[in-house]
Amino acid sequence: MLDAKRFADLGLSDIARKVETGERLTIEEGRQLFACPDVTAVGALAHLRRTQLHGDKTFYVVNRHINYTNVCVNGCAFCAYQRAKGEDGGFELSIAEAVERLQNAPLPPREVHIVGGCHPDLRLSFFVDLLRSVQKALPECTLKCFTAVEIAHFATLEGISTREVLQTLKDAGLAMLPGGGAEIFEPSVRRRICPKKSTAEEWLRIHGEAHELGLATNATMLFGHLESIDDRLDHLDRLRRQQDLSRQNGGDGFTCFIPLPFQTENSAIKVERPLTGLDELRTIAVSRLMLDNIPHIKAYWVMLTVKQAQAALFYGADDLDGTVVEEKIGHMAGASSEQGLAKSQLEAMIRGLGLTPVERDARFNPVGPVETPKPAPQAADAPSPATLQGILDAVAAGRRLDFDSARLLYRFADLHALGHAAHKVRLRKHPEPMVTYVVDRNINYSNVCVCACRFCAYYRAPGDKDCFVLSFEEIGRKIDETLALGGTQILMQGGHHPDLPLAWYEDMLAYIKTNHPIHVHAFSPPEIAHFAKISGLSTAQVIERLRAAGLDSIPGGGAEILVDSVRAKVSPNKCPAGQWLGIMEEAHAQGLRTTATMMFGHEETADERLQHLFNVRASQDRTHGFTAFIPWTFQPENTNIVARPLTSPEYLRMLALSRLVLDNVDNVQVSWVTMGPKIAQLALYFGGNDFGSTMIEENVVRAAGVTFRLSQQEIDTLVLAAGFAPRQRRMNYELVPQAKPIAPNAAGKQC
């Protein structure tokens, strides 16, 4: 159910009505969707359409990509993959090599995707033999091969028509054409990015011919280079018209549309405003809404990243592509995703999203038994949509959320509605279009620890060969580097070292404060509890001593989940929940500000996550000392906990709920370190108002396998592109004076 008032306020009532009734949108309406300031509203419409078409079914295929050559005569300006004949790095697979690679796939593929460059010497007979050999080796498999551009090239080489080429290949086993080579149809852009490639008319004609011959095909759009929004809409409209025509002619037409974000990294085309994560999701959503006659929209994780593809499944996409195994074209252009995903990973990921995985073949026929889709929440013990909306409206207007209502929202509220309410609360608390961040450095002074938390990939036991304790001079050098980069604070945390006395920490603080003008944000509550144990002092006395030595504030680390039954499982040697909160309240009483974190997605239940939020809220009611709340997801790699990595929508749901529950905490930080920059941008529309920190050096999460890095300039660019003014702040959220504050850019403005 759509929130009618929300769409009326955005001037989208007519579009919302058309989406609900399945009516075709005009190009002008597509323009309105691209211009809409509220990207989550566009996402909500696209998700409604996707749900009308496919329910919660989410398709994937066990497939294998083969690129038979990168030698190409076309030399498209954007292509990082192509090599000229004889150039270093050029390759050609023999038929035997291609077949061997396919046979060596971890699972027999249902779909083989074979494409390559337009090679000057490979003749049609080679491809006929290739198809016959693959079909003989893998008779169960659908052959989805050769873009329309390759078909046109084969026709030129042979001096025959494209229809004759298609017929010849069909006779050899070809069942489908992939959608590549479409790029952008608009002629002037096409001339600049791929002047030698088939024209738009030729590309569409070849697909039309394929449809008439009974071949299914896919379609793509490469966006985010030199094209305008109108060019994207023109592209979608031409596809839509071709689909109408193909269907009138009795063909199935296009099966699936694949929006491909342009990868700037290794391309010769210089793009002034590279795509943001929000641009990508909006384009996927508008594609779903405009292409009313193409059944499926693919979130191609290779080009989007896995986390962004997960989010795209709530922005109109219903297909995740597949296992892929080895991909060259997108990766040579700079795609940072994995090379392949296991079938079990894909299924677990889809289930984690609350969707139903459907293994498909190339034409989207289910393979094997199809699971009964899970009952819609409304059919079980869920409240009515009106009740949920009532709770969301009340909390957005300022009413305090109780535990039972929070549980209802967490279980049943629509992701977009939850995000919208959280964004409203964020705007009520911070009406200015600004996103803050701190320039700081994480300094991990030691990795020696006696706690052995099961989720920790960072610590070393005393005596392990790679354990370390930094010297004061080394810490000083890191601080100098931080100050030189415009940093205002250091975040210092370490393990629970059994032999360092409290005096060592006091000396370290005194050394820092004597030599460096910097804010010291250090020692999470478990470290303070550890110092109390080794010194025989109370935690309040330890805080007093550290304050006197130079401690300025306390980070919210070591909270994980503030419920003792969870802590007993994952970090049994760390301080219990009550002590964590008690130490923070003692610090607040002594005038120190602190933050609070939550690490979720390991061995806790949904109710335990909520309990964590309510424990933080109750503590904040008592002392009002927390400046910010920072939820982030557990990273299982290299740890002793086996868990499925949480998906980006699960993160966004928790982030939004945190914003709604924690009405007394001013700031909520997004976690680009664990979610990546694209989802961090989206998180600014799910309750987050702060981009965290530059984390000049981060070791703890990196030890668990996460490697995102961002400079201050990159954070500025990301925040600006998301529609907000980036502002550097201090720990207490005071703004750092700037010679020339950056204003939000109207072009990038989203809200």
Ligand code: SF4
């Ligand atoms: S995009 Fe395709 S046709 Fe263009 S240069 Fe690259 S391989 Fe050749």
Ligand code: SF4
């Ligand atoms: S999380 Fe902290 S306390 Fe636990 S083992 Fe790692 S370093 Fe030690």
